[in-house]
Amino acid sequence: MVFPTIGKHQVESIKPIDILDLLRKLEDNNILETAHKVRGYIKSTFQYAVLTGRAESNPASELGGAMRTSKAKHLAALTTPKEVGALMLAIDYYSMSPAVTPVVVAALKCSAMWFCRQKEIRFLEWDQIHWDKAQIETIAAKTNASFIIPLSRQAIEVLKELHKVTSQGKYVFPSARGDSRPLSENGVNVAIRAMGFSKEQMCAHGFRSMGRTLLDEALNYPPHIIEQQLAHVVRDPLGRAYNRTQHLEQRREMMQHWADYLDKLKHEATQGNVISANFKQA
Structure with missing residues (x-):
């Protein structure tokens, strides 16, 4: 899901809203844990991009509070x-x-x-x-x-x-x-x-x-x-x-x-x- 959605974009052109739109699709299917894991993988990728000069900021870092969380009682x-x-x-x-x-x-x-x-x-x-x-x-x-x-x-x-x-x-x-x-x-x-x-x-x-x-957040x-x-x-x-x-x-x-x-x-x-x-x- 990640690569078909943003994989062909230039790293510096990807904005927080692009990543959030991708994660919302997972949330809408009620797979919240997967959505948070995917955000983590994207965040790590962008952190590497920042450290190696391929990007100036990490758009995934700003999304923690915007994502839905599971309310499982157990x-x-x-x-x-x-x-x-x-x-x-x-x-x-x-x-x-x-x-x-x-x-x-x-x-x-x-x-x-x-x-x-x-x-x-x-x-x-x-x-x-x-x-x-x-x-x-x-x-x-x-x-x-x-x-x-x-x-x-x-x-x-x-x-x-x-x-x-x-x-x-x-x-x-x-x-x-x-x-x-x-x-x-x-x-x-x-x-x-x-x-x-x-x-x-x-x-x-x-x-x-x-x-x-x-x-994380x-x-x-x-x-x-x-x-x-x-x-x-x-x-x-x-x-x-x-x-x-x-x-x-x-x-x-x-x-x-x-x-x-x-x-x-x-x-x-x-x-x-x-x-x-x-x-x-x-």
């Missing part, structure tokens, strides 16, 4: 800066409850900072954390491929505090019923509900959508870098899958920027007094 996510700031502030308030364990609080914070699959958090082991390299080396839950999570300063701080509590066992986030098993499959979801967010607003898997959306990171950090199979222009270490320094910079951005949104939420959640006992 993938509920908070994806606007204001919503995410409120969520991060809610986690801080939730952590003050005497009934809440440090494991659950750390899992919430790391879910936000790492936006990885919940299985990758729940089954994370201490020996997979490489403090000297400031990264986690683990296995992606869906693809079974090796996977690296660069650690921001904030993530390292959370892990060091948690190490004082759970380092006697192999799991970073152990179950409250014993450190020989991981955190419950619903542990983070239960905490999200306890903070007052409904299942239509946010779920544990929603941290992935949260990260993907704001890294607010922080303007290239889609292929984001997708690689999501542990998706990403291929180069020749169809070859990137390995786990490719773009690692770019991903490391992105993960630190993301953690800083979450702190910024939380601070803005504090200034705006946006928290009105009714915290429940977990």
